[in-house]
Amino acid sequence: MRLFYHPDTKDISLPGVLYALGDPIRLEIVKHLATEGEQPCAAVCEALGLAIAKSTMSHHFRVLREAGITCCRKEGTQHLNTIRRQDLEERFPGLLDVVLGCVQKAR
């Protein structure tokens, strides 16, 4: 069951993906999920040590989900997020890996 809107793979747009990745916090979230696998929102915030409002973080997770970059499912009271690696690779081959590689370099 999907409680949240997730675009179909074919509807994932390139400008949408690039826009969603075009923010330092969202890039950090994606990097963290790519490294750690499925994670609750709260754990991501804690791991990144970001002192920002919960509503701001929710916004960032929503932008990533609606762009087709992440998938979010509810388990109990937690929202668990994963990267849609296979869908992204199918739609835009190589893009996520190059971006993740650049995140490392950009530090």
Next chain:
Amino acid sequence: MRLFYHPDTKDISLPGVLYALGDPIRLEIVKHLATEGEQPCAAVCEALGLAIAKSTMSHHFRVLREAGITCCRKEGTQHLNTIRRQDLEERFPGLLDVVLGCVQKAR
């Protein structure tokens, strides 16, 4: 002589580049410049057949330039734009090529 602000290569940021590319019109501009080489703004607008205001196009060219994706120089009354391929490749290897490849696929 550079009339406009262009970030140094080392100051080109990944979120900034991704944000600038995260727009369908700017992606088309970049695609066109990558294919055709240096082009005046007016020629790009005409080639893309975009019926949008000149001020909107100027905004898009400015976002691309300030993100470090394009270089703009003035020659007579024309503003000539090129992609900063070498700078981008040095800063974020592979990124531009992957994105340009995805633009093709996204159509």
